[in-house]
Amino acid sequence: MSSESTIKSITPGPRILIAIARTAITPINALCELIDNSIDGFINAERLGIKIENPTINITIPSKQDIDSGVGALIIEDNGPGMDAETAINAVTAGYSGQDNPRDNLGLFGMGFNISTGKLGRTTILKSARKNDKYGSRITINLPNLVKSGSFEVPEDKFDKPNPNFSGTAIQIQDWWPQGDPNYNFIIKLATTNKNSIREQIGRIYSTKIREGLTIIISDKQVEPFEHCRWLDNRFVINNGEKIPAYFKVDEVIGTELRCTKCFELVTKNSEVCPTCQNTNFKEFKNRIYGWLGIQRVAHSTNYGIDLIRNGRLIRQWEKEAFFEWKNPDNPEESIKDYPIDPGYYLGGRIIGEIHLDFVPVDFLKTNFQQTSLAWLDSISFLRGTTSLQPARAAGKNNSLIYKLFQGYRRIEGGPKFLYPGYWSMKDGAHTFKPLSKDDAEEFYEKFKNNEPGYGPDDDTKWFEMVEKAQAN
Amino acid sequence: MTLNSSKSAHGNTFKDSVLNVLKSLKNEEIIDIIQIGKRFGQFYTTFLVTYKGNFYAIFTTTSARSDRIKENQWDAWGIKNSTNTPTFCLVLLPDYLTEKELNSYLSEKNRLKSEGYISKIDDIIQLKDLKNIFIK
Numbered sequence: 001m002s003s004e005s006t007i008k009s010i011t012p013g014p015r016i017l018i019a020i021a022r023t024a025i026t027p028i029n030a031l032c033e034l035i036d037n038s039i040d041g042f043i044n045a046e047r048l049g050i051k052i053e054n055p056t057i058n059i060t061i062p063s064k065q066d067i068d069s070g071v072g073a074l075i076i077e078d079n080g081p082g083m084d085a086e087t088a089i090n091a092v093t094a095g096y097s098g099q100d101n102p103r104d105n106l107g108l109f110g111m112g113f114n115i116s117t118g119k120l121g122r123t124t125i126l127k128s129a130r131k132n133d134k135y136g137s138r139i140t141i142n143l144p145n146l147v148k149s150g151s152f153e154v155p156e157d158k159f160d161k162p163n164p165n166f167s168g169t170a171i172q173i174q175d176w177w178p179q180g181d182p183n184y185n186f187i188i189k190l191a192t193t194n195k196n197s198i199r200e201q202i203g204r205i206y207s208t209k210i211r212e213g214l215t216i217i218i219s220d221k222q223v224e225p226f227e228h229c230r231w232l233d234n235r236f237v238i239n240n241g242e243k244i245p246a247y248f249k250v251d252e253v254i255g256t257e258l259r260c261t262k263c264f265e266l267v268t269k270n271s272e273v274c275p276t277c278q279n280t281n282f283k284e285f286k287n288r289i290y291g292w293l294g295i296q297r298v299a300h301s302t303n304y305g306i307d308l309i310r311n312g313r314l315i316r317q318w319e320k321e322a323f324f325e326w327k328n329p330d331n332p333e334e335s336i337k338d339y340p341i342d343p344g345y346y347l348g349g350r351i352i353g354e355i356h357l358d359f360v361p362v363d364f365l366k367t368n369f370q371q372t373s374l375a376w377l378d379s380i381s382f383l384r385g386t387t388s389l390q391p392a393r394a395a396g397k398n399n400s401l402i403y404k405l406f407q408g409y410r411r412i413e414g415g416p417k418f419l420y421p422g423y424w425s426m427k428d429g430a431h432t433f434k435p436l437s438k439d440d441a442e443e444f445y446e447k448f449k450n451n452e453p454g455y456g457p458d459d460d461t462k463w464f465e466m467v468e469k470a471q472a473n
Numbered sequence: 474m475t476l477n478s479s480k481s482a483h484g485n486t487f488k489d490s491v492l493n494v495l496k497s498l499k500n501e502e503i504i505d506i507i508q509i510g511k512r513f514g515q516f517y518t519t520f521l522v523t524y525k526g527n528f529y530a531i532f533t534t535t536s537a538r539s540d541r542i543k544e545n546q547w548d549a550w551g552i553k554n555s556t557n558t559p560t561f562c563l564v565l566l567p568d569y570l571t572e573k574e575l576n577s578y579l580s581e582k583n584r585l586k587s588e589g590y591i592s593k594i595d596d597i598i599q600l601k602d603l604k605n606i607f608i609k
Contacts, residue, residue, distance in 0.1 A: 063510065069492060071499065071507035162526045172506070220513060220555070 014146040020111065021118025021143070022182060025365055027190035028201050030119055031059070032366070033112035034076045034171055035202070035216070036313065037091070039209060041080030041169060043311075050081050056215040061198070064191045067176050074120055074187065077170035082130040085137040085156055088169075092126055092139055092154070111364060113171075118143060119186045123175035127159060131167040135159060142175070199223045208356070209312040227457045228307075228352055229448050230294040235460070237408045237419050244408030246419060247294040248401045250355060254382050255287040257359070257375075285359065289379055293353035293401050295409050297448075297463045298421065298441045299340070304349035306383075308369065309356045315366060322371075322380050323402055324349070326388035338389035344412025344420070347435060351405050355383065414470030421466030433470055484535050487567050487600075488519060491533055494603050495520060503607050516551030518562075524607055528552075528560040537566055537578040537597065549593035563606065564597040 025033075038057045045052050057078045066072025083091060092113060117124040122143050129136030135158035146152065177183040190198075199218050206216060207225035216223040231246035238244070258267050260274035261281040273280050296304060305318035316322075328334040340349040360375040362368065369376050385398035389406040412420050414433030421444075422435040436444070444463060447455035454462030498504045504524045511521035511530075518530035530552050532545045542564060549562035566578055582597045584590055598606070 062508070065509050066507075069509055071492070071496065071509060073506045073508075075506070160525070174506070 013150060014143075014152055017114060017118055017141075017143055018147060020115050023115045023119070023365070025115060025119065027120075027186060027193070028198065028205075029365060029367065030116035030186070031076075031190070031198075031202070032205060032313070033116040035059075035206065036366075037113060037171070038076065038078035038080055038169065039206075039214070039312065041078060041082075042214070045081040048081075052080060054215060055079065055213065056217065058217045059219070061195070061219050062187070062191055064188065067187055067191055070176065073172045073174040074190070075170060075172050077168060079168045082133075082136070082167040082169055083128040084130060084133065088126055088128045088137045088139055089156065091128075092124070092141060112366075117141070117171065117173050119183050120190070121173040121176050121187060123173070125172040125174070126169070127172070128169040129159075129161050129166055131165055134161075136161050136166075195219050195221070200226075204317065205314045206312065207314070208309055208354075212312070227448075228294070228354065229297050229445060229457075230352060231297055231419060231463075232458070232460050235295075235419055235464070237417060239408045244404055246409070247292060248405070249292050250353075250383075250401065251288070251290040252382065253286045253288045254378055256284050257287060258282045258284055287359045287375060287378070289355060289357060289382060291353060291355040293351070293355070293383075293405060295405065295419065296350040296352045297444070297460060298436055299344065299347040299350040299412055301348035304352055306351075306353040306355055309354060310360065310362055310366075310369070311358050313366065315357075315362055315369060318352075320349070323351075323384045324389070326393075329386075336388050336390070336393055339406055339410065340412075341390075342410045342412075344435065347412055350409060350412075351402065355379075416467055416471060419467055420470060421463055422470035423466075424470055435470075436466055484533070487535055488533050490567070490600060491520065491531065491565060491603070494600065495522060498604065498607055513552050513555035516548045516555060518548060518552060519565075522607075526558070528556060528558045529606070530560055530562045531603075532562070532564045532594075534564060535567055535574075537564075537570075537574055537581050539577070539581065542581050542594070542597070546593050553593055561595045562593060564594055565603060566597065566599050568599050568601045570599075 035057055042052055042055045055078070057076065059077075060073070060075040062072030062074055124141045126139045126141075127136055137156060138159045139154055139156045141154050146154070173187075176187055195218060199221060202216060202218060203210065203223045204226040206214065206223070207227075210216060210223060210225035233245065233247045235246040236243050237246070258269060258271075259265065259282060260267055260277060260279050261283050262279040263274060263277040265274060265276040267274055267282055271282070274282070291309070293306070303318060305320040306316075306323055307314055308316040308319050324337070324339040326336045326338055339351065340347075357369065357375075357379050360379055361370045361373050363370060371377075383400060384402040385400035387398045389398070389403055391398070409419065411418055412435060414420060414422050414424055414435075420435060422433055424431055425434045426432075427434075444455060444466075447462075448457065451457065453459060454465075492507075492509070495504065495507045499507055504522050506523035508521040508523075509519070511518050519533040520529075520531040522529040522531060530549065532548065534541050534545070545562070545564050552562065553560050564581075566574075570578060578597065578599070585592050585594060585597060596606075
């Protein structure tokens with residue numbers, strides 16, 4: 001073999017764009033990837049001091065009839081700051097991430113746009129315009145044409161802005177995959193999903209952003225943010241003489257990390273140059289955990305656990321395993337179910353929360369945090385402690401908030417002592433506690449959602465009356 | 474075939490013809506988006522076309538009877554109030570009309586253009602004129 005070597009290009013062909021569009025992802029997550037792009041636009045505008053009045057994302061989902069007839073489009077449009085032609089091209093380039101700081105943005109790897117748009121349809125038109133530009137830029141990506149031409153070159157042209165002050169970005173996906181293609185059903189699934197169900201899911205995923213003022217409209221109706229049905233801040237129980245509130249605000253910096261200001265890779269404290277890009281400037285970032293932990297007004301068989309959020313997007317909904325199962329660090333095979341196991345366990349659990357872990361890395365589809373990362377392990381240790389929640393079953397001291405809530409609310413029995421609504425009724429000649437029935441709980445929850453006096457997110461008096469009714473006479 | 478089902482088939486054939494014209498405009502990249510049977514709450518249009526950032530609500534009908542046009546006025550009013558996008562509302566009739574229908578069509582079209590007449594419908598046209606709306 002000769003010692004001479006030459007450099008060869010392994011640049012992939014455009015077919016790679018079709019291949020990545022085969023990535024397993026749900027239609028809702030595909031939609032979220034495109035919503036994330038708009039939200040990142042708003043975040044960046046804020047960072048640059050650009051004021052966006054009423055930040056809004058408007059989503060139009062095609063009907064099944066449109067798809068069957070080969071017309072219609074999925075449109076995600078926002079009134080963000082918009083992009084110039086070069087930035088717009090970068091935005092549609094697979095693997096190009098416009099996020100110089102991945103900690104503070106939703107977009108991460110520059111793949112979400114291509115995976116999502118490619119799964120939904122064969123042609124994507126990206127239109128973007130900035131306030132001070134005379135024209136907007138339009139880029140058209142037609143996947144079959146790209147494959148046919150063997151080139152990554154796409155047409156870019158200008159379009160007239162609807163008014164001189166207009167700014168924003170619209171992604172228009174059309175030209176549906178034909179029957180027989182693996183992605184054919186993808187858009188059908190989205191189009192045939194009940195729109196209220198889509199709004200509910202999106203309202204859950206982006207509840208933080210919506211509460212902060214973002215408007216999301218799906219097929220002409222505004223998305224409402226999800227609200228947890230939790231006891232208010234003044235509710236509590238007394239456990240072994242200790243007052244344990246039903247709500248804890250969480251705001252703690254659990255550490256810091258040093259990152260390169262150019263490539264944003266982690267660097268060690270005493271490094272002089274970034275090992276990745278040789279930059280010598282670093283910035284210290286705080287690893288801040290914030291949000292709340294609390295108690296749901298009734299237990300539920302599945303709807304309990306902690307919502308884990310990153311930069312305003314829900315990553316884990318009702319996370320249970322990380323908090324309510326203890327794994328022996330010396331023997332990961334050994335695990336103990338901590339909760340719910342006590343009297344009333346058959347009703348389910350009621351420890352809930354919304355915790356923001358903006359600094360914890362996530363997988364590239366944003367369906368989970370990287371659970372082997374130090375940031376994740378430190379966060380979970382902080383929130384639930386390092387021992388089992390059952391002191392008798394694991395050695396060590398646990399002062400975590402989850403442990404406190406577990407101690408105070410693990411049992412479901414009647415009356416204010418346990419803060420559980422129900423009745424004190426006669427059974428077999430003796431008075432016994434009967435928890436709020438499933439039907440009654442559903443009725444109360446409907447009233448909660450309708451914000452009826454005494455039932456809503458800011459008023460739990462009617463619920464508490466049922467706690468008092470469950471008090472042993 | 475009953476009279477009603479015959480009328481319905483006639484209406485559907487006409488809708489298909491309209492869709493074919495719109496599709497050809499779309500393929501020529503003249504119009505941007507076609508949506509079929511678009512609802513804005515209680516208001517309905519047979520087709521909603523996006524063209525140069527504006528909406529064109531197209532109400533297809535095989536009859537220009539004044540009561541039909543009044544129904545379309547209601548939908549046109551509702552749609553224009555439901556969206557912030559500038560919206561033009563068109564009532565679209567087939568090219569071949571009976572003499573009676575043709576007279577109704579011309580009468581309604583003239584009424585629409587007459588001074589002082591309040592209308593949320595911007596025009597009443599026949600299928601042969603549809604392309605001209607978008608190719609100017």
